[in-house]
Amino acid sequence: MNQIKCECGHVNPEGTVLCEACGKPIEKNQHVDGNEGQKTLNMRYEGSARRSKTYNRTIIDKIWIFFSSVKVGVWIIVLTLIASAIGTIYPQEIYIPPGVDPATHYKDEYGITGQIYYQLGLHNLYNSWWYLLLVASLGVSLVICSIDRFVPLRRALKKQRAKRNPVFIRRQRLYGETKDVNKEDIVNVIDQLKKKKYKITEENGHYLAEKGRFSRWGPYVNHIGLIIILIAAMLRALPIMHVEDYVWVREGETKVIPQTDNKYYIENKDFIFEIYDENDETYGEAVKKSGEIIPSNFQTNATIYKVDGEIIPGEEPKLEKVMEDEIRVNEPLKIKDADISLYQASYQLNEFQSMSFKLHLANDPEEKAIGEFTFDMTSPQKEYDLGNGYRIVVDEYYPEFYMNDNGEPASFSKYPKNPAFILFVYGPDIEEYEVNFLGIGTNLNADPNNVYKLSITDFDMQDVTGLTVKRDHTLPLFGLGALIFMIGVVQGMYWHHRRIWIQPNEDGVWIAAHTNKNWYGIKKELEKIVENSKIDMPKDQQELDE
Amino acid sequence: MVVSNKKKNRLIFRTVVLFVMLGAIVFALVTNLMKDQEKVKEGEIAPNFSLQELNGDKTYVLHDEFKDKGIMLNFWATYCEPCKDEMPHMDELYPKYKEKGVEIIAVSLDSSELIINNFLDDYDFSFPIVHDKRGEVMELYDVFEIPSTFFINKNGEVERIISGPLTLENLDNYLEEIVPDNENS
Numbered sequence: 001m002n003q004i005k006c007e008c009g010h011v012n013p014e015g016t017v018l019c020e021a022c023g024k025p026i027e028k029n030q031h032v033d034g035n036e037g038q039k040t041l042n043m044r045y046e047g048s049a050r051r052s053k054t055y056n057r058t059i060i061d062k063i064w065i066f067f068s069s070v071k072v073g074v075w076i077i078v079l080t081l082i083a084s085a086i087g088t089i090y091p092q093e094i095y096i097p098p099g100v101d102p103a104t105h106y107k108d109e110y111g112i113t114g115q116i117y118y119q120l121g122l123h124n125l126y127n128s129w130w131y132l133l134l135v136a137s138l139g140v141s142l143v144i145c146s147i148d149r150f151v152p153l154r155r156a157l158k159k160q161r162a163k164r165n166p167v168f169i170r171r172q173r174l175y176g177e178t179k180d181v182n183k184e185d186i187v188n189v190i191d192q193l194k195k196k197k198y199k200i201t202e203e204n205g206h207y208l209a210e211k212g213r214f215s216r217w218g219p220y221v222n223h224i225g226l227i228i229i230l231i232a233a234m235l236r237a238l239p240i241m242h243v244e245d246y247v248w249v250r251e252g253e254t255k256v257i258p259q260t261d262n263k264y265y266i267e268n269k270d271f272i273f274e275i276y277d278e279n280d281e282t283y284g285e286a287v288k289k290s291g292e293i294i295p296s297n298f299q300t301n302a303t304i305y306k307v308d309g310e311i312i313p314g315e316e317p318k319l320e321k322v323m324e325d326e327i328r329v330n331e332p333l334k335i336k337d338a339d340i341s342l343y344q345a346s347y348q349l350n351e352f353q354s355m356s357f358k359l360h361l362a363n364d365p366e367e368k369a370i371g372e373f374t375f376d377m378t379s380p381q382k383e384y385d386l387g388n389g390y391r392i393v394v395d396e397y398y399p400e401f402y403m404n405d406n407g408e409p410a411s412f413s414k415y416p417k418n419p420a421f422i423l424f425v426y427g428p429d430i431e432e433y434e435v436n437f438l439g440i441g442t443n444l445n446a447d448p449n450n451v452y453k454l455s456i457t458d459f460d461m462q463d464v465t466g467l468t469v470k471r472d473h474t475l476p477l478f479g480l481g482a483l484i485f486m487i488g489v490v491q492g493m494y495w496h497h498r499r500i501w502i503q504p505n506e507d508g509v510w511i512a513a514h515t516n517k518n519w520y521g522i523k524k525e526l527e528k529i530v531e532n533s534k535i536d537m538p539k540d541q542q543e544l545d546e
Numbered sequence: 547m548v549v550s551n552k553k554k555n556r557l558i559f560r561t562v563v564l565f566v567m568l569g570a571i572v573f574a575l576v577t578n579l580m581k582d583q584e585k586v587k588e589g590e591i592a593p594n595f596s597l598q599e600l601n602g603d604k605t606y607v608l609h610d611e612f613k614d615k616g617i618m619l620n621f622w623a624t625y626c627e628p629c630k631d632e633m634p635h636m637d638e639l640y641p642k643y644k645e646k647g648v649e650i651i652a653v654s655l656d657s658s659e660l661i662i663n664n665f666l667d668d669y670d671f672s673f674p675i676v677h678d679k680r681g682e683v684m685e686l687y688d689v690f691e692i693p694s695t696f697f698i699n700k701n702g703e704v705e706r707i708i709s710g711p712l713t714l715e716n717l718d719n720y721l722e723e724i725v726p727d728n729e730n731s
Contacts, residue, residue, distance in 0.1 A: 060561050129579070144563070147563070237574060237578050255680065262686075312594050312607060313683055380661075394664070399661075414623060414625055
């Protein structure tokens, strides 16, 4: 390893741009930052040796050097951005309607571009291996870039000396020479600097005033926060850290809770849907104004059961009540033993629970009931006895009725959202039976010769609650990462690393100043400091350049 | 030598950091790929379940009932038109394959027995039909769309998963695959 010995006697690592101790530019390296032809020095990273630019030996070093480049880092960010944007052109697979075949859906819905999108696998972009690799390499770049800049920067700031090389002083952006200055003036300035909370170090009458070095660590603290966030995101893949699922439960239904290994069941005792009252003191006016129904509460009264003993799925489970609770939006139910929370996420109010019918004479204008029965959707029967020899046979029951392509009645699903029935009426004075076809608001296709008629008298609706089943232990980690991220931002943004060098020589004093940002601020501060002395205000050499 | 020691330490440090990060990336990729996969995979043992026969007392426990037999597990429902279309094919092939040691079980996902019975009034299927009342077996097999058919060989491994309707010809071929004697041919 070639080391560079500066004329001040300090030995610098290979690749150093400005001597760590005195700041003198190292001849062969001084223009690596592309500052040829400029009067001022490039102070980036204190001119320290960014090591990765200098060695290139083993494969490990080569990989390290690749990721150490900020240029590479920026490209990774750009590529990740572009890829993320592409993922939003069409909906991702998880957002297309459930049950449809993605192979045909993208083509049908978006044409040829949709098909290409699907065939390139972009419908699953955020879970694709290459996208993950992209994000991962962003993390690697972040870590290596930070290490490679933090270490030399810290070293350079630690090694810096109050007495600097004249070249370093003269080539600072803020630089001024004042002739005929006496000692008192310098002491006066030093006092002023102390008042401004500068830390003063002295070496043979040369002074360095420094404050806010702390600000320089901001970006690295910020990166630590980012890395914690990436780790948290990674941990979401572990079921013990994070699971998310969904369950629909009808009122009165007891259902297995997903992600609990079939060990826990939930019963929906009642789903409560409340709205703001028009006569409400506080909100009444607003409710009337909007003219709409405004929900105030979605709530599931739930009972949680645990399966007693081992069972094979499908067997009638022996359930033991564990707890009872009300689930509201943002007030989840927590099952401690299963380490799972249930969140109120959705609802449906459009399912029938039962329907009541009456039998009457078709020509009776008062429709006086001969007999009545109630059809319970959860435990429907084949036959209902109305007494007096009348009985009803359920020939067909369609929970969600529609007419299929062949013009036959059929059902879309098993959920009673639009029930329809073909009912046979048997009676003592009916020869065989009379057919009734009943649906909501319709008595379709009834035989005009029917003597008897069935009518719907009443119905009950059942609510369905949609619950998110969730376990998420990564949130605190995300929070911590975000907090550290913000601390880093604040640290780097609201503090400034300012340094002022004062060098007396034979015919006066040189004064130079550097800040990592906010040059306006340091100029104002300098003006105040030199106000009452004979020392001239340093000039901004960069402004002079332009 | 101090200098070469420093260099060696640097290499060790870099190697460790890179390997830790590589490990994290591999972990992230592997767990992510695993997450995408279905609960029941081809080549794995079909999970056990116990369901009662429709209108019967018989309880079918998959792992007990069908030792050394090929099993075709068909998830269907009365509200699923393509399911109803393929059931006559199943009925047609059932006697032939029952003789060869293949059992067909149709798992109905309907809500009530009334609806299934009303449907079966019009047909007379010879293969057993079981009712997954609470949808637990559907959840267990991760059935999203119906019809869904699982072909299970005599060792209890899932040989083939078909989501969507089957033609008579395909059904015949896939059933042949799980005939116990054909296993090794």
